[in-house]
Amino acid sequence: MIDLYSVFTANGQKIHVMLEECGLAYRAHAVNLYGGAHKTAEFRMLNPFARVPVLVDHGAGVTVAETSAILEYLADKTGRFMPQGAGGRAEAQQWLSFVAANVGPLFRGLFKFGAAMPDNNPAAVKFFMTEAEAAFAVIDGHLEDRAWLAGGEYSVADIAFYPVAATSAKQLPQGVAPYTNLRRWMDVVAARPAVVRGMAVLAPA
Ligand SMILES: N[C@@H](CCC(=O)N[C@@H](CS)C(=O)NCC(=O)O)C(=O)O
Structure with missing residues (x-):
């Protein structure tokens, strides 16, 4: 199972769309940025940069932040949406x-x-x-x-x-x-x- 910590912004939507395109099962958790939920010590364990989105792929033991890194991770995982040549x-x-x-x-x-x-x-x-x-x-x-x-x-x-x-x-x-x-x-x-x-x-x- 994949947990995604995210928000309803363009950065979050990039990953929501990719997960949907790949047909992967995931749970999306809204992070309350206005309440500072991303600044807690617990959240910084997931992402030291204190930003969303962050993806946790429990099956693979992988936690990854930064939208471009997450997209490349999912492309590698599924073999999809990355040109092969x-x-x-x-x-x-x-x-x-x-x-x-x-x-x-x-x-x-x-x-x-x-x-x-x-x-x-x-x-x-x-x-x-x-x-x-x-x-x-x-x-x-x-x-x-x-x-x-x-x-x-x-x-x-x-x-x-x-x-x-x-x-x-x-x-x-x-x-x-x-x-x-x-x-x-x-x-x-x-x-x-x-x-x-x-x-x-x-x-x-
Ligand atoms: N370079 C980051 C940018 C992520 C980012 O700026 N996320 C915003 C939400 S869209 C955020 O977490 N803002 C919290 C803050 O600035 O404190 C990425 O590509 O993932």
């Missing part, structure tokens, strides 16, 4: 890293300085917004002549980016409206039954 695999890891290490933190900054502290630091908001829009423009351009982000197939790279486009991008003034190729790709990903199920996991009642 060296080139395709490297490409998937490149886009996975770009989303987790670059795009994700931009939206974290935008939330912290924008939604969480409105009008407190307009320069910071402008910086994070401009960078996030530039990242979306890069991904939109990349999708101009391809159906998927990497390796010519649906992969962990698409699974990592879809929740960011569907959820986090709402923080941008125009959302995903300016990005035609991205919206075409989103429509295809959104129609997958596992994506529909995964995006709804831990949704507030």
